[in-house]
Amino acid sequence: MANRLRSSAGCSHMKVTDSERDPGALIDAFCDQVWLQDGLAATSLESYRRDLVSWARWLDHDAGKHLLSAARNDVEAFLAAQFRAKAKASSINRRLSSVRRFYRLHVMQGSIVADPTLRVKSPKLPRRLPKNL
Template identity: 45%
Template sequence: MPGKQWAKNCVSSRLCYSTKVLPVSEFAAEIDRFLDALWMERGLSRNTLAAYRRDLSGFARWLGEQRQSTLLAARREDLLAYLAARIADEAKPRTTARLLSSLRRFYQQAVRDGYLQVDPSDRIEAPRLGRSLPKSLTEIDVERLINVPDTNTALGLRDRAMLELLYASGLRVSELVELRVLQLNLRQGVVRTLGKGSKERLVP
């Protein structure tokens, strides 16, 4: 299994990964500073920023417990050991790759801001990701799903409209739930929405 072999090539030992919680104040300031800079520069969504926070907080806790170290004092071997421990703990390759991406972004920003001279995540290879085929609904499945809401009720009408809009426009669920009436142009038949990275797009 590629993920397992990758873990063995880095550093093995399930024992080096712990889930005990350290006081958030020990690493929160470093993470907050990074997330503020990321939001200012790239305008990332709240969900994306929250994912960065989870990844960095988990690594920071592990550093404090297992290495008596901090985010800005971490070495390359610390990152390798943590990633290997996550894989040994049954983390999926895609999850591990995302975690490494979060760490890279954090340390690249720390070098740019002058907090570090050397990026400890440099030249660390991510585990290989297998290609998964997309799952799609048949036309009959879609019709059944759309017909589930009870259109005799206001709530059912709302749900039916949401399902119809998702099916017809290809909107993301996150875009749909954030949609406002002012973003609908019924005359032109388009929806104005903000996608990933706060980029505006018109959806027919």
């Protein structure tokens, strides 16, 4: 899987065929689509890619599932694993945002019927102290 997780953005289409079901191809197609829609900077695309690769690897290794067969409980278990790994809430929210956008696009494209992130709550960010303290 690791050798299929990188490509340049801007030339794929989002419709998923049988030959594009490997996680790397799905992530590449998603990044291409986001780049075409929003014209994001390379660093933003790399963040999306990194977040989705992390999710795909966790899903494959820990849940034994493919990207397009994830369920809500898988997303919640991934977030819990991130907390156990001492990730910051802001980083977890960013990863969840990437995963949400990935599945929202696949629902719109008809690749999946239901969005597994739909009712997943974002982690609460810690309150910051006022700057004058």
